[in-house]
Every structure is written in C-alpha cells, then in structure tokens.
Amino acid sequence: MDYIKEYGAFLLAIVQAVMGWFMWSLRKEFVTGKDCAACRLVCRKEVAVAMEKLPSIKSMADLATELEGLRGDLKAQAADIRGLSEVLKRVEHPLGLLLENQLAESRRDRRGE
Known part of the structure; x- marks a missing residue:
C-alpha cells in the first residue's frame, strides 16, 4: 500500500500522458466539423x-420521339427487304x-462433236 502512495502520483501522470496522446x-483520425x-x-x-452537363427533359423527350420515328423507318425497311x-x-x-x-445444250454439243 505504501508503494501506491509513494508512486501513485507518478503513475497517474503517466496514465494521463498516455490518455492525452490517445486523444x-x-x-487526427476524425474529421472536424469545419x-x-x-x-x-x-x-x-x-x-x-x-x-448541368446532363441532358434536359425536353432533349430526352425529343430523343425518344426520334427513336420512335427510327423504329417505324426500320419496320418499313424490313417490309421492303421482304x-x-x-x-x-x-x-x-x-x-x-x-x-x-x-448447260444441257453445251453438253449435247460436246457429245455431238
């Protein structure tokens, strides 16, 4: 018990220094609010x-309309190809x-020669 009384203050200072270093x-590990x-x-x-770089709703609607037109054109082309x-x-x-x-005539001509 005398040992604790004698070196207690010193041990407490070391523990507090370790805790201070830990804090x-x-x-450094956590981000500050600022x-x-x-x-x-x-x-x-x-x-x-x-x-701002994304296309607008109007341009996307225009693109969808153009795609539908192309789909119709492709169907017409497929019908033409058929x-x-x-x-x-x-x-x-x-x-x-x-x-x-x-070919049959040329074979007959060869046989006749």
Whole structure:
C-alpha cells in the first residue's frame, strides 16, 4: 500500500500522458466539423456541375420521339427487304432454268462433236 502512495502520483501522470496522446491521435483520425462542412460544399459544387452537363427533359423527350420515328423507318425497311426477297426469288428461278438449259445444250454439243 505504501508503494501506491509513494508512486501513485507518478503513475497517474503517466496514465494521463498516455490518455492525452490517445486523444491527440484521435483528433487526427476524425474529421472536424469545419473540414466536413468544407468538403460538403465542394461535393455540392461538383454535383451541381455534373447536373448541368446532363441532358434536359425536353432533349430526352425529343430523343425518344426520334427513336420512335427510327423504329417505324426500320419496320418499313424490313417490309421492303421482304418484298425484294420475293422479287429476287421470281428472278432467280427463271434464271436458274435458263442456266440449266444452257448447260444441257453445251453438253449435247460436246457429245455431238
């Protein structure tokens, strides 16, 4: 017990110094209110700048209208292509028959020679 009375003040000073150092270290780990407010202001400015770069509602509506027009044009083009494929089939068949006839005649001519 005498040991505590004799060195108690010294031990208490060491504990308080360690606690003071710990509190000083925590100050470096956490953000102060002033720093947080400054950071919040910078973030709000950056968000405002980014929002200005976004397209407006009117331009998005115009884009949607143009896309619908393009969709209609694509459907019309697909119908035209289907129609052209039918025409191509009509042309290919007689052309194929003419080619077969020509080949058959050339074979007959070779045999006759």
